[in-house]
Amino acid sequence: MAEKKGIIQRLEEGVVIGDGGFVFELEKRGFCKAGPWTPEATIENPEAVRELHREFLRAGSDVMQAFTFYASDDKLENRANQAAIHGGRSVNQAACELAREVANEGDALVLGGLSQTPAYLSGLGEEAVKAQYRKQLDVFVDNKVDFLLAEYFEYLEEAVWAVEVLKESSLPVACSLAIGPEGDMAGVTPGDCAVRLVKAGAEIVGVNCHFDPFKSLETVRLMMEGIKAAGLSCHYMCQPLGYHTPDAGRQGFIDLPEFPFALEPRTLTRWDCHRYARDAYNLGVRYIGACCGMQPYHVRAISEELEEERGGLTAKASEKHGKWGDGLRQHTKPWVRARAQRDYWETLKPASGRPTCPSTSTPDNWGVKAGDDDLKQKTAETADEELAALQAKQKA
Amino acid sequence: MAEKKGIIQRLEEGVVIGDGGFVFELEKRGFCKAGPWTPEATIENPEAVRELHREFLRAGSDVMQAFTFYASDDKLENRANQAAIHGGRSVNQAACELAREVANEGDALVLGGLSQTPAYLSGLGEEAVKAQYRKQLDVFVDNKVDFLLAEYFEYLEEAVWAVEVLKESSLPVACSLAIGPEGDMAGVTPGDCAVRLVKAGAEIVGVNCHFDPFKSLETVRLMMEGIKAAGLSCHYMCQPLGYHTPDAGRQGFIDLPEFPFALEPRTLTRWDCHRYARDAYNLGVRYIGACCGMQPYHVRAISEELEEERGGLTAKASEKHGKWGDGLRQHTKPWVRARAQRDYWETLKPASGRPTCPSTSTPDNWGVKAGDDDLKQKTAETADEELAALQAKQKA
Amino acid sequence: MAEKKGIIQRLEEGVVIGDGGFVFELEKRGFCKAGPWTPEATIENPEAVRELHREFLRAGSDVMQAFTFYASDDKLENRANQAAIHGGRSVNQAACELAREVANEGDALVLGGLSQTPAYLSGLGEEAVKAQYRKQLDVFVDNKVDFLLAEYFEYLEEAVWAVEVLKESSLPVACSLAIGPEGDMAGVTPGDCAVRLVKAGAEIVGVNCHFDPFKSLETVRLMMEGIKAAGLSCHYMCQPLGYHTPDAGRQGFIDLPEFPFALEPRTLTRWDCHRYARDAYNLGVRYIGACCGMQPYHVRAISEELEEERGGLTAKASEKHGKWGDGLRQHTKPWVRARAQRDYWETLKPASGRPTCPSTSTPDNWGVKAGDDDLKQKTAETADEELAALQAKQKA
Amino acid sequence: MAEKKGIIQRLEEGVVIGDGGFVFELEKRGFCKAGPWTPEATIENPEAVRELHREFLRAGSDVMQAFTFYASDDKLENRANQAAIHGGRSVNQAACELAREVANEGDALVLGGLSQTPAYLSGLGEEAVKAQYRKQLDVFVDNKVDFLLAEYFEYLEEAVWAVEVLKESSLPVACSLAIGPEGDMAGVTPGDCAVRLVKAGAEIVGVNCHFDPFKSLETVRLMMEGIKAAGLSCHYMCQPLGYHTPDAGRQGFIDLPEFPFALEPRTLTRWDCHRYARDAYNLGVRYIGACCGMQPYHVRAISEELEEERGGLTAKASEKHGKWGDGLRQHTKPWVRARAQRDYWETLKPASGRPTCPSTSTPDNWGVKAGDDDLKQKTAETADEELAALQAKQKA
DSSP: OOOOOOHHHHHHHSOEEOOOOSHHHHHHHTSSOTTTOOOTHHHHOHHHHHHHHHHHHHHTOSEEEOSOTTOSHHHHTGGGOGGGGGOHHHHHHHHHHHHHHHHTTTTOEEEEEEOOOHHHHTTOOHHHHHHHHHHHHHHHHHTTOSEEEEEEESSHHHHHHHHHHHTTSSSOEEEEESOBTTBOTTOOOHHHHHHHHHHHTOSEEEEESSSOHHHHHHHHHHHHHHHHHTTOOOEEEEEOOSBOOTTOOTTGGGTSTTTTTSOGGGBOOHHHHHHHHHHHHHHTOOEEOOOTTOOHHHHHHHHHHTTTTTTTOOOGGGGGOOGGGGGGGGOSSHHHHTTOSHHHHHHOOOOOSOTTSOSSOOOOOOOOOTTSGGGOOOSSOOOHHHHHHHHHHHHO | OOOOOOHHHHHHHSOEEOOOOSHHHHHHHTSSOTTTOOOTHHHHOHHHHHHHHHHHHHHTOSEEEOSOTTOSHHHHTGGGOGGGGGOHHHHHHHHHHHHHHHHTTTTOEEEEEEOOOHHHHTTOOHHHHHHHHHHHHHHHHHTTOSEEEEEEESSHHHHHHHHHHHTTSSSOEEEEESOBTTBOTTOOOHHHHHHHHHHHTOSEEEEESSSOHHHHHHHHHHHHHHHHHTTOOOEEEEEOOSBOOTTOOTTGGGTSTTTTTSOGGGBOOHHHHHHHHHHHHHHTOOEEOOOTTOOHHHHHHHHHHTTTTTTTOOOGGGGGOOGGGGGGGGOSSHHHHTTOSHHHHHHOOOOOSOTTSOSSOOOOOOOOOTTSGGGOOOSSOOOHHHHHHHHHHHHO | OOOOOOHHHHHHHSOEEOOOOSHHHHHHHTSSOTTTOOOTHHHHOHHHHHHHHHHHHHHTOSEEEOSOTTOSHHHHTGGGOGGGGGOHHHHHHHHHHHHHHHHTTTTOEEEEEEOOOHHHHTTOOHHHHHHHHHHHHHHHHHTTOSEEEEEEESSHHHHHHHHHHHTTSSSOEEEEESOBTTBSTTOOOHHHHHHHHHHHTOSEEEEESSSOHHHHHHHHHHHHHHHHHTTOOOEEEEEOOSBOOTTOOTTGGGTSTTTTTSOGGGBOOHHHHHHHHHHHHHHTOOEEOOOTTOOHHHHHHHHHHTTTTTTTOOOGGGGGOOGGGGGGGGOSSHHHHTTOSHHHHHHOOOOOSOTTSOSSOOOOOOOOOTTSGGGOOOSSOOOHHHHHHHHHHHHO | OOOOOOHHHHHHHSOEEOOOOSHHHHHHHTSSOTTTOOOTHHHHOHHHHHHHHHHHHHHTOSEEEOSOTTOSHHHHTGGGOGGGGGOHHHHHHHHHHHHHHHHTTTTOEEEEEEOOOHHHHTTOOHHHHHHHHHHHHHHHHHTTOSEEEEEEESSHHHHHHHHHHHTTSSSOEEEEESOBTTBSTTOOOHHHHHHHHHHTTOSEEEEESSSOHHHHHHHHHHHHHHHHHTTOOOEEEEEOOSBOOTTOOTTGGGSSTTTTTSOGGGBOOHHHHHHHHHHHHHHTOOEEOOOTTOOHHHHHHHHHHTTTTTTTOOOGGGGGOOGGGGGGGGOSSHHHHTTOSHHHHHHOOOOOSOTTSOSSOOOOOOOOOTTSGGGOOOSSOOOHHHHHHHHHHHHO
């Protein structure tokens, strides 16, 4: 196989489409547990992980992100998580192998990623956190992934530490924060976050998870302003939620009362993704991907919107999709055939079918920060009295 | 392998959990085309079909329904559908093999199903319709499926013909109509529909698709009243949508403006499915399944709600799910841990995150019926001028 | 002054426009108390009652309904109501004088009305109830009102008694029930209600209060069907709420959780009233009026919609209103001037500005009926422990 | 009659309650025309103006604001407004007399007010604008009003001119802008606006109209910060809309598609006003009033919330209102009696009864500013072709 183009060259030449969210989708399919959200499925149900990789490849993704989210040892062991029995090394190793296997079925790159740690939330300090990361980096380097990512950080400080560890390798490094326009949990603005990440060595910066595409792009726009004002430059990435979050506060969708088991009514349609892809492209974002809640058909919509910009490249899965609803020409009912048109879907305001429910929520806003007692993580399970105390705070 | 208990015995002894919707889920995964909605994936992407069977088995399904929806020859050929190249026989054959393979990985039964035909909509008459069905029945019998289903009928008349064909075999026969409380498209009430189906030989009757669980159960209730009034008896099944449809008219969700590409905000939560399972059980429905929009986690919720009624039987996928949100005890954030309780999720009114959208829609209501010109099906693709004429009607 | 045409002649020749709601409007202006809803303002603040009569006359009303709602002695004395000090006779007398005074400023008729009694709810029987009514009728006859109305009855039985009393005079008698399509609180259908009222002597029948215009017209349609089926005939009236009540149950808006202090978001726009007037006219209703929540501008909208049908008759208040928003031509802002067109207002879907609120509610449904202990009325005020017991039921 | 305390002394000693909106309320009653919104009712229907003054006095208002809104000569003559026949002097004179008459029925003060002019919007310059104001001021001084107000200014510059004119008298001067947190139409922040108004001589500053109470209080908070930062001091007033406007942009409710004929679903409940009054008081606002959409019962709610702060002063209209719904103890239905409690009303989320409507709108945002061609005012009526051109822009 001829050598594939690297990530930086791809970003310089055009658009890179990321993949969608794994933990939420595999949770719905029955292979990932909501709460710990750890990726032991790479060992326990590899065929399910492989299948999801293939669906994203088929939908147009240029990157197979190894399923190593929250795969640091301390996270796998947190709160009596049964995933601990596998050990971080083997979970990460299996993830790399699955991603590489499917990437080789197409022209995709393999990405190895780190995410935030219990060690940081519990206030254990830089060395403890970096030690967690180095264990994962070893696996990524051994497996010759194509580039690296530090993603899903609520605190810039920890993200900088992660980038510093990743830069100990010679691979390109990306970093995306789980922040919105208000900045990180310590109050650092998006512009300042971006500047510090680039100074730490990140070649690609952006945001992922926590907010919908439109709030996420607003955040990237603020990052761009900061980078420009500082006389720096970098590539930009955006991997937002597949859920509308107009009502989210600083901590994003985690605070919304619906997280994580009642987010369904917020799910993006494919047409929302067309708009997202167009807005992202116009803003200058070239790594356009997706996160929790984004399924293969959402990624296919991104791919379909940007076909022209990608030189006519068509996703395999588009063979099973009429662009802008054109497949409805084949429907048996005449009024559904009449919907085979772009204007219909672009202007439709979809109903929720839930007349007794509100359109927005009031986020929980407990205001606890890294190091606070309630944020200290433990390997023991949450005891009943501990839970009762939290629920008393919930009602207050 | 010891012989498995048959469907009738299972229904007499307790609850049977069906599987979820294939066409909608595989469309999102990239293997099925919205518009024709035909199951050629059994040949083109068998691993994707097999994986989805496995997810439902893992979620608690007792039945692997062979993916033969809309697999009559005339539907595969309708409106220039490319699926025609495979031919109906091979699509049905592959479907039976995949269902059997996965059923044998557990204690599940295999079900072979027919659904409504273009021949009927186009007014071609009883013999033409029955000829379509006999071709599919041959494959089911050859493959020794465990029982048969005539499902997704908008007209009782066609459903009766389908049952009559299925009764030419010696297998148990179920029949579910795509109707709501207002009855079939010709105006036959649910009670009368049920009576006529039982008289035609169906041992299990009920509804599937077209309406949400709560409207569907209301319809089954009306069927029960009809059966009782007629001095008959049968088993009842319910396989509703995974979408809220309080605003749907007689033709169900097909008429809603959001069908099929903007239904996301209507998606059921798992807690809606708990309520559905409980209501269905209390009503006396013993075949409790699901249809379009219902994913593996929805079926798992049905299974979890009915664990006690099923003698403590636990779905494999429940290993990755804390009942009533209990897995959130393992979350890193204290206010999310506080949500690890049944009462929280049972009473939450989920927001749509869409403040500029309505809660309900006004259904299209063109009032065309089987045999009308606009409902006549063709093998040619929909021409542009034909489409323009339909869109003119849409605006009128 | 030349003699005015009587109500029956007017209904035979064309459309009669009723007036709007007094108790709700005067409550907002500070002269009527929510809870008892009695009309002692006729004595305490006659200028306020006179002014509201004038506003309705100016808006196009052909009838000045004397403000005698709930003015039976037993209602004025109920639950320690301070209105009792005036006595029913004087309240009714003042009401008749005020209505006549303003009616004489135009071509309007004066209407004297009875409404349901505590005596009935408490199960005191026909003679006790009729005795209440006769006291009011005496005043109406003494004051030479132009016609009589028995309005706001939840039970047909009590309405029939009221009609029987009113027929002891020689004046034309109308009767409107506070019911919806489900019928009265005892389960009598709208069709049967209408038949029995006409047989009791009512020349005009219909509905008022409790439901929005569209549910109310549906109810009148059912009444018409009943009358026709019985081979009878009569005139029809409709005086609905100025609030949208798609979610109301049998007892109407009284059961909605928002009654009576949070109904604002349900308020009809003037354009809703245009549609109501047109629908009512098309249905064959000729007494088109309004009830609680309907303000003078709502009545003006009815009048403007039916100008042509009324021979070009224009309400005085229309001098201060550009039909279909035409007055906006005089606005200072260009984008508001652009709204001076019928199509803009007819198609607008007005937002509630309340993103955390639902669109519909779940009605209270206590299921108590006339004669039940909780419905027995008393002259003593509601004691704290009595209230606490009710609130315990509310939570259950 | 003993001399009344002046406005400044009242503000220093406690809370002053303003009155509610006249133009919107009198439009609904049939005496004021939407579009021009001018106060010729002072001459044409003085009894209606007097009655509304009395209702506000009865509801607890301490100030009778003469109905001189938009009563400059150039506004009365704008776009073929028939009000021009009366002339500004007589309209203002009648307004002062009516306000004084009712003020003398209680302890209220009389306020004379100016508002923004067509001269300013059309770019005619300082002297032309000030000439308009001086004509109104003459009438206020001749009639010995108690204090003066420049209100409803979208541009700080014009407001400063108005204050400068008012300061030519020796009366206390207040000034309220029609702005939100984003500042005036020229981009001046609320803080800077407040500082410049105080420097121009205003003793009371704040906002009125254009935004709901909660956005208005946020604006006043920003004004307070500006005043404090500048080392200045003043009294604060707030007279917000009676409509929820979470979705309004810089120009407030004028831009919302519902303005002015479909705002009903946004109407505040009395409980919203309790919250407004409490929040305003806590913020340090001492002139707490109301504007368009606020009816007498809204002002009564403000008064009831602040009874304790006002030394137990009770509005006359509270005799017809049980605080926090207590009057419902006298209702005939037990489930309504159960609602006689503060907690019920404080926590209720009122439904709109409009399931096909959104919760928020997208404001028109034409971006035209004072002096732009489309904003130039004329005495000629809006011609049809002019209107068509605007409607073409509306659709673009």
